[in-house]
Amino acid sequence: MSRIGRQPVILPAGVQVDISDTNHVTVKGPKGQLERQFPKTMTLRRDDGQVVVERPNDEGKQRALHGLSRSLLNNMVVGVTNGFTKTLEVQGVGYRAQLQGSDLQLALGFSHPVFVKPPQGISFAVEGPRIHVQGIDNEHVGQVAANIRKLRPPEPYKGKGIRYLGERVRRKAGKAGKVGK
Secondary structure (H helix, E strand, O other): OOOOOOOOEEOOOOOEEEEOOOOEEEEEEOOEEEEEEOOOOOEEEEEOOEEEEEOOOOOHHHHHHHHHHHHHHHHHHHHHHOOEEEEEEEEOOOOEEEEEOOEEEEEOOOOOOEEEOOOOOEEEEEEOOEEEEEEOOHHHHHHHHHHHHHHOOOOOOOOOEEEEOOOOOOOOOOOOOOOOO
16 A cells, blocks of 8 residues: 555644535635545545545555545645745845735846736735745745746856755856957
């Protein structure tokens, strides 16, 4: 069996999980509510304070869906209890980020400031050169962070741009210049 798929998803206090006959799962918690449709071949059942995901057979596709389904369900539970955060870092002379209401205003070396509106369920926080993208849906938080990074990805010569916190940018040497003059 899948090592991840066979682990039960522990439900903390204050989290409710509703599983329909068609494997439509609704998770409600202190931070909000998430819904997702799971594959019909997976069997989801509740056992006192936990949810167990089971697969019908050992075919390759079913084994892959088993671990995926369990991870998605666990991310839903973690999201409605703690939430998710992705942190981006703005590096470069004159590059900066600031909040304007709930919108994110970025100065990225263009002739105009770039505004990013937070989608439903996402909020931004800015502290110095760092941008925190927060929300309860892990997939949504990651996609919004990737879209912000795409506005000005880090370039390899000076390292200027928007990068994930802790991301290493491979640097290149510049021009060699004249030698032996």
